[in-house]
Amino acid sequence: MKWLLPGLLAAVIGAAAAQNVNAPAAPAGTKSDWELEQERLNWKEIDTQLPPYPKDATLIEFRVSSDTRFRFFVDAASLSSGPDGVVRYTLVAKSPSGYANVSYEGIRCTAKEIKVFATGGDGRWTARESAWRPIEPRAFQRWHNELFTWYLCPNRLPIESASEGADALRRGGHPAALVDSQNRR
Numbered sequence: 613m614k615w616l617l618p619g620l621l622a623a624v625i626g627a628a629a630a631q632n633v634n635a636p637a638a639p640a641g642t643k644s645d646w647e648l649e650q651e652r653l654n655w656k657e658i659d660t661q662l663p664p665y666p667k668d669a670t671l672i673e674f675r676v677s678s679d680t681r682f683r684f685f686v687d688a689a690s691l692s693s694g695p696d697g698v699v700r701y702t703l704v705a706k707s708p709s710g711y712a713n714v715s716y717e718g719i720r721c722t723a724k725e726i727k728v729f730a731t732g733g734d735g736r737w738t739a740r741e742s743a744w745r746p747i748e749p750r751a752f753q754r755w756h757n758e759l760f761t762w763y764l765c766p767n768r769l770p771i772e773s774a775s776e777g778a779d780a781l782r783r784g785g786h787p788a789a790l791v792d793s794q795n796r797r
Contacts, residue, residue, distance in 0.1 A: 685704040685706070688781070697722055715731050716729045721768050721770040722770075724765075724768065762789045
């Protein structure tokens with residue numbers, strides 16, 4: 613009986629290792645489902661301070677879709693990546709007539725969620741109490757999915773700095789997100 617247990621244990625370990633041999637390797641910089649779940653369970657949001665109201669000179673345009681006539685911008689001066697894993701930014705959506713919808717938002721990259729902290733008008737912010745909600749890929753508001761996927765959360769990880777995010781916006785996408793660019797729009 614003593615010899616049976618070590619042999620059985622070796623067989624189980626060998627079988628488990630053999631199953632993982634053919635498993636595809638995760639892309640560098642990605643986290644396992646378990647790691648993402650642990651972060652979600654232990655997550656605490658930091659207090660959010662509203663940034664200065666955006667100026668045209670600091671806006672960076674990004675592409676959303678050819679299906680919309682709106683133009684979308686992120687204010688580089690407001691872009692930040694917090695210690696809570698939330699990328700915060702001011703979004704400006706300009707209509708063809710020139711009207712601007714302005715909001716200060718955050719994307720929680722590991723959870724793929726969005727939250728609006730404030731809306732703007734007449735050069736002032738109005739704080740909003742809102743909950744985190746999922747970013748839906750095919751939603752009417754697909755600009756959130758574009759920011760999440762291609763610019764601010766490559767591989768579900770937040771950018772490390774504001775300059776990294778601004779660079780991704782200027783380049784038309786984050787290099788880590790563009791690795792699998794065959795799926796790009």
